[in-house]
Amino acid sequence: MSSIVTITFNPCIDKSVSVPLLVPDKKLHCTVDQLQPGGGGINVARVIKRLGLPVTAIYPTGGSSGTLLHNLLAKEAVTAITIPTDHPVRENIILTETATHKQYRLGMPGEALASQQWDACIQALDKAEEVSFIVISGSISENAPNNLFRQIADITNKKGAKLIVDAAGETLQRAVNVGAWLIKPNLSELAELIGKKLTNECEIQKAAQELITDGHCKIVVVSMDARGAMLVTAGHCYRAIPPIMKPQSSVGAGDSMVAGLVYSLCIGETLQDTLKMGVACGSAAIMNKGTSLCYPDDVNKIYNEIKVFPLAMFAEKSKKP
Secondary structure, eight states: OOSEEEEOSSOEEEEEEEESOOOTTSOOOOEEEEEEEESHHHHHHHHHHHHTOOOEEEEEEOHHHHHHHHHHHHHTTOEEEEEEOSSOOEEEEEEEETTTTEEEEEOOOOOOOOHHHHHHHHHHHHHOOSOOEEEEESOOOTTSOTTHHHHHHHHHHHHTOEEEEEOOHHHHHHHHHTTOSEEOOBHHHHHHHHTSOOOSHHHHHHHHHHHHHTTSOSEEEEEOGGGOEEEEOSSOEEEEEOOOOOOSOOTTHHHHHHHHHHHHHHTTOOHHHHHHHHHHHHHHHTTSSTTOOOOHHHHHHHHTTOEEEEOOOOOOOOOOO
């Protein structure tokens, strides 16, 4: 078993297509550019494998699209543990209008898992041996068990592993409530999580510190699109700024960033270098069209151009009686 395990509860096939121009009420002939395995945890696993570490991906799958997903992952030598379902894996559409270079992302909801399939996913995780990092990434259907993250957290603690979560909305809130070791929200997700608008770096840092001070997690990495990212712990805060780049596609940039973070943590890098690697992977992903994610050669080139510097920590002033 790999020391890194990812779980994707709602996997997909990402189909990248292009048309010259989007015109309503017309039959448009698309060019199919790519078919890629997708879903947050699966994308994270793909990038970690490309970077040179073994990884195991756990996910539910069914139908002919599920078979295609498994075959595509096998080509990338990603070890998979699959949970059979009665319904096919969903297909997402990433449509590019070539005349304007605008990209439209059509995400399908996917079918809800049956109770026994939720249980099977948890059991597969519980059976994993010698696991150091457990990564939960991607969407989760509304019928997920209320104690899903508590079960995952208990298994993580029992194994002495670290839980890393990249999610949004209620899913992220549940992960925070059970004490995920590291979370990676973007700016809007962090603002929603704490219920405040975040207008500058000072407010972003304080929001991340608030989650850590309250004992919910140990590390918060906030992705900030082209502005890079911020990493905050109880005693440190680092800011990473990538070089200016011309994006081809934003699909999978967040997943690539998470993969870079996990990869660096797994090989024992410093927090500064971990943040640098995460931003390098996320930045490299936007260089490629469709859902190609990032490639090591691009990551290595960008890595040396990223600037990482510490930020002063904000201490809460004690209130006088």
